[in-house]
Structure formats: structure tokens, C-alpha cells
Amino acid sequence: MKRFVILGGGESGVGTALLGKAKGYEVFVSDKGEMKKKYKDVLIHHEIEWEDNQHSEHKILNADIVMKSPGIPDKVSLVKQIREADIPIVSEIEFASKYTDATLVAITGSNGKTTTASLTHHILKQELSIGLAGNIGDSFAKQIMEEDYENYVLEVSSFQLDDIKYFKPKIAILTNITPDHLDRYDYKFENYIASKFRIVENQTEDDFFIYDADDPVIESWLNSNPIKSKKLSFSLTKVVENGAYIKDKDIIITVDNNQITMPIKKLALDGKHNVKNAMAASTAAHLLKIRKQTIRESLENFQGVEHRLENVLRINKVQYINDSKATNVNATYFALESMQAPTVWIVGGEDKGNDYKELFQFVNEKVKAIICLGVDNAKLMETFGNMVDVIIETQFMSEAVKIAYKIASAGDNVLLSPACASFDLFENYEDRGRQFKEAVRKL
Incomplete structure (x- = not known):
């Protein structure tokens, strides 16, 4: 029986484990972090061996084939060891x-x-x-x-x-x-x-x-x-x-x-x-x-996708828009391009070496105020400080939305389109988008 080791016990990892078992592999799932209870329950129910909060090398390096979660980079030493041992690595797809x-x-x-x-x-x-x-x-x-x-x-x-x-x-x-x-x-x-x-x-x-x-x-x-x-x-x-x-x-x-x-x-x-x-x-x-x-x-x-230019609510004739899925500059470019009214823009997070130049024309034309929402906002403050009359920093979504509420006037948009990853203050972009929607509903 071939041994199939799966690194990462999330949606793709657990799904692959089930298919692997059904196709006759001896399956082992290993997650370096804490696995969600719903995934542990599925593995237990199907009698598939698993571990979390660790990678036991002796249980991994004897694999015939490894599926790694797309989130695990090749430079991780365990992945290098698997490659050195000539064990094939595949993706779920x-x-x-x-x-x-x-x-x-x-x-x-x-x-x-x-x-x-x-x-x-x-x-x-x-x-x-x-x-x-x-x-x-x-x-x-x-x-x-x-x-x-x-x-x-x-x-x-x-x-x-x-x-x-x-x-x-x-x-x-x-x-x-x-x-x-x-x-x-x-x-x-x-x-x-x-x-x-x-x-x-x-x-x-x-x-x-x-x-x-x-x-x-x-x-x-x-x-x-x-x-x-x-x-x-x-x-x-x-x-x-x-x-x-x-x-x-x-x-x-x-x-x-x-x-x-x-x-x-x-x-x-x-x-x-x-x-x-x-x-x-x-x-x-x-x-x-x-x-x-x-x-x-x-x-x-077609109704669109959650966290992607999603109209949340209109309050006092101000439209609140959740574009939390905009985790890079190009996504935010599309968001700002599609704004038809003066916009209060909430931006920031974990910067992946962003170059904000392509946004300048839209910031000059459409953005009336910027709210920086990140652990480190220095680059945003420096880049956009001279372009808008109002630029404010915060590290709390609830506060960012309250500030936006004060600044925006009838006919404006309030747009969350961060252009950055979310991991500095939030679990992921979904968590960031949900917190935005919650804060808007509490206004």
C-alpha cells in the first residue's frame, strides 16, 4: 500500500485525504498549526491518521507521494528534505x-x-x-x-x-x-x-x-x-x-x-x-x-462575490463598499477606477512591496480622504500625504468605519480596498471584510 502524506489540514488537504483513502492509499495528514475542529472530526470519522501543531519528520519522509497545501512555500526546510529524498510532491488539483x-x-x-x-x-x-x-x-x-x-x-x-x-x-x-x-x-x-x-x-x-x-x-x-x-x-x-x-x-x-x-x-x-x-x-x-x-x-x-466590490449598506445617502479581497495594488486600481462618486478610501495592511504609482490618477480625481488601516502605515502616509486633504491612521476596523462615517457626506462612497494582505491585523481577507460589514451595520 502506497503511503500518501498530506501537509496542511485545511479544505484542500482534508479533501485530498478522503480521496486518497478511497483510492487505496495509506494516508497521513500533518499540519504545523492548529487544525480546525470540523476538519479533525472528518479525519477521525474516516479513520485517517493525522497530527497538528507539528510535522513529525519520521512520519513524513517515508512517504511515496506528498501533497502540500499551496500556502507552504518551497523554501521551507521540510519541503527541501522531501525533494532531496526524491519523493514526488503534487498539488490537490x-x-x-x-x-x-x-x-x-x-x-x-x-x-x-x-x-x-x-x-x-x-x-x-x-x-x-x-x-x-x-x-x-x-x-x-x-x-x-x-x-x-x-x-x-x-x-x-x-x-x-x-x-x-x-x-x-x-x-x-x-x-x-x-x-x-x-x-x-x-x-x-x-x-x-x-x-x-x-x-x-x-x-x-x-x-x-x-x-x-x-x-x-x-x-x-x-x-x-x-x-x-x-x-x-x-x-x-x-x-x-x-x-x-x-x-x-x-x-x-x-x-x-x-x-x-x-x-x-x-x-x-x-x-x-x-x-x-x-x-x-x-x-x-x-x-x-x-x-x-x-x-x-x-x-x-449574477450577484457578484462576497468581499469583491460588495455593496454593504447605504446610510445617510453614503454607499459603503467592501472590497477586502483587493490584496494587491492592481485589484484596488480596478476598484478606484469604478468609483463614480467622491470616495473615502480605507487602505493598508501587510505591504508586499507595493508600488502605488498607478493609483495616483484616481486618488487625485476621486479620493477625498484616506484612512490607513495597518500596523505600519508610514509608507502610505508618505506616498499619499500630499494628495488628499485628510489622511488618518488607525489599527481598528471599528474606528476606521466611524472616522469614515464622520468624513463622508451625502452622495459619497466609503470604500474598503486595502491593496495589501490582511495578516497584520486580521486572520485573512474574509475576516477583514466581515469586520468591515459588522462595523458598518453598527453605525
Whole structure:
């Protein structure tokens, strides 16, 4: 019996453990931190051996195969030891995809992948048997074991793509590439780019690659790296023969000379970036032969994703917006770009070497006050101090929201769009977003 060791006892780790056991492996789950009770209970119920608050090397280095949580970097000494012992390391999507013949739509990118994945799933589920997994929802491995859908939409991070060998989606979508997580890629942007493009490395000429033709990083990589899959692009500025483009305030989507037209004003979600997300999702739906009417209706009634430009409440004619999922500058760029009213901007957190230059035009045009919410706000204060009349620091969400309430006047927006990771003051971006919504509801 082959020994399968799983590092990380979260959603993907426990899901993989269940599938591994069902496929006849001897499974051991090891988590360096404290595992959540709900996951321990599942492992106990299925009689799978586990440990937390430690990694026992003698129980790990005798593995035949290791699945590591995407959150564990390669530079950790235990991972180095596993590699030195020539034990193969796989990601959950790699391991799980071996056990399904389902059609896979895999979506990656620096920003927009959660919205695009949720929107694609929302359209496809009207007509197909389909699961939503990867970085989102229930674990892919667990769904293969329990639901066995005929199709899956997978939101895939660069960290998950780093540990694939054979993973091959029928349709791959790349929303955009901007510098992010560079601490995991030796601070080399080209390493991060290569990681994103692994999504197409096993595709053949029978598969499809949907991407943003307005993204210079993607265009330049494709010019020097030929790929086998059929390319379909989307663009806000160019005419696209196969894929999606804009003509007279309509989105035109073409696949094999078959066209769909969709008025932009009917899209449920605002902002240029959401036009792109809609283009990517509907191109995939068109490829999978979803009816035009279904695609149109789905784009009109899609409600959006929690913590991503989520309208929380309107109080005294001020709209409070939760964009806690904006953990990098480019995500905040999209948020500020889509603001149609003077904005009180709550920003800050754990800075990943951010360059805020691309935000200057929007800060000058749209931002009336900045509230810095982080342990160390010096860089924000220095960068934006001269651009706005009011800039204030705090380390408490409740206080940040109260200050915003005092500053904002009728017709304004209050936007939480941090441009930073959340780990300095919060458990994760969801925790940060929930605290924001709670504070707003208490006003």
C-alpha cells in the first residue's frame, strides 16, 4: 500500500485525504498549526491518521507521494528534505484530476479569477452538471469523490500550478498578470509569469486558451512562447476574430463564426474589469454550447462575490463598499477606477512591496480622504500625504468605519480596498471584510 502524506489540514488537504483513502492509499495528514475542529472530526470519522501543531519528520519522509497545501512555500526546510529524498510532491488539483474524466475549465490570473470562476459556474450550472472548486468552495478532491460532476470550474492560483505535472484543463482562462506574491518567486516577475502560464503547458490542439489581449505581459509572453491550444482572446480596445470584443456598447462574442451580442449596460456588475470577466466567462460558456439566451440572462442576474466590490449598506445617502479581497495594488486600481462618486478610501495592511504609482490618477480625481488601516502605515502616509486633504491612521476596523462615517457626506462612497494582505491585523481577507460589514451595520 502506497503511503500518501498530506501537509496542511485545511479544505484542500482534508479533501485530498478522503480521496486518497478511497483510492487505496495509506494516508497521513500533518499540519504545523492548529487544525480546525470540523476538519479533525472528518479525519477521525474516516479513520485517517493525522497530527497538528507539528510535522513529525519520521512520519513524513517515508512517504511515496506528498501533497502540500499551496500556502507552504518551497523554501521551507521540510519541503527541501522531501525533494532531496526524491519523493514526488503534487498539488490537490494534480492529484484529484487523475480520478475524473470531467471537462475542466481552469481559471487563473492575478485579479478577477474568483469573480470569473463564480460567474462561469453561474452560467454553466443553468444547463450542465457542474462543480466549483480549486481556491473556492468545497475541495476539488472531495467533490470528485462525493458528487462526481461531469464538469468543473476551478479557480487555480499560481501556487497550485507550481506543483502540477500532467494537469490539463479543456478550457484555460488567464484573466491578467500583474506583480503579486513575488516573495514566493525570488522577487522575479518572470518566475511568477511562467508559473501562471503552466495552466496551458499540457494542453493540446483540442483544448482552448482564453486570455486578455489588452494585457502587455500576456501578449509578450505568447509572442515568444508558442502554445498548442486554440487561442481565444478578449479585449476592450481591439477587434477580436475569435473571442470577445466591444462594438458600440455591445459585447460581441465569436466562436467558430457563431456570434452572441450582449449590451454592456445590462451586465449586473459594474466596472471595466467586470466587462472583461463577463467576456471570459461567456466565451467559455459559448465553447461549451450553452444557449445564447441562458448566457445573457445569467450575466444580467449574477450577484457578484462576497468581499469583491460588495455593496454593504447605504446610510445617510453614503454607499459603503467592501472590497477586502483587493490584496494587491492592481485589484484596488480596478476598484478606484469604478468609483463614480467622491470616495473615502480605507487602505493598508501587510505591504508586499507595493508600488502605488498607478493609483495616483484616481486618488487625485476621486479620493477625498484616506484612512490607513495597518500596523505600519508610514509608507502610505508618505506616498499619499500630499494628495488628499485628510489622511488618518488607525489599527481598528471599528474606528476606521466611524472616522469614515464622520468624513463622508451625502452622495459619497466609503470604500474598503486595502491593496495589501490582511495578516497584520486580521486572520485573512474574509475576516477583514466581515469586520468591515459588522462595523458598518453598527453605525
